[in-house]
Amino acid sequence: xxxxxxxxxWISMAKKxxxxxxxxxxxxxxxxxxxxxxxxxxxKSVKALFAFNGTPVPRIRYIPKLMDYAASFVDISDIDxxxxxxxxxxxxxxxYPGPKYFLPSEDEISQNLRLAKRILNSIQAFIDHH
Numbered sequence: 001x002x003x004x005x006x007x008x009x010w011i012s013m014a015k016k017x018x019x020x021x022x023x024x025x026x027x028x029x030x031x032x033x034x035x036x037x038x039x040x041x042x043x044k045s046v047k048a049l050f051a052f053n054g055t056p057v058p059r060i061r062y063i064p065k066l067m068d069y070a071a072s073f074v075d076i077s078d079i080d081x082x083x084x085x086x087x088x089x090x091x092x093x094x095x096y097p098g099p100k101y102f103l104p105s106e107d108e109i110s111q112n113l114r115l116a117k118r119i120l121n122s123i124q125a126f127i128d129h130h
Contacts, residue, residue: 002113003054006052007048007049007051007127009050009051010044010047010048010051011048011124012123013039013044013122014044014045014120015087017037017038017039017040017041017044018037018117020037021034021037021038021041021109021113022113024037028106030110031106031108032090032101032102032104032106033088034104034113035087036091038109038112039061039087039090040091040118041093041116042063042087042122043061043063043091043105043121045067045070045119046123049070049073049074049123049127050069052127052130053073062088063082063085063087063088064088065086067079067119074119074122074125074126076119079119083112086112087112087115105126112116
């Protein structure tokens with residue numbers, strides 16, 4: 001299987017996560033569940049870049065580190081770094097009950113969903129044009 005084919009599989013999976021998040025938000029579903037889909041959208045989008053470039057896909061979920069890699073290929077200079085840390089916290093803290101569990105607001109989720117979509121679209125455009 002070619003690097004492009006593997007990258008396209010990652011993009012396809014990221015799109016499923018994005019579409020799931022969008023549908024759940026429309027029906028005002030639990031924002032902690034939507035948050036996980038947002039995290040997965042970004043994670044899988046960036047991992048598509050690794051695959052496309054023939055680089056072993058890392059088994060990490062840390063969004064800021066993944067986005068450092070993405071910055072070598074797509075322009076993310078205007079992305080609020082704080083938002084990336086918030087999205088990263090979704091995966092760490094919204095999956096299980098405990099002292100760090102939180103329920104993000106719909107406004108926060110909407111904003112970060114738009115960011116995830118923008119990242120996915122930027123990475124897909126890069127892959128499509130190379």
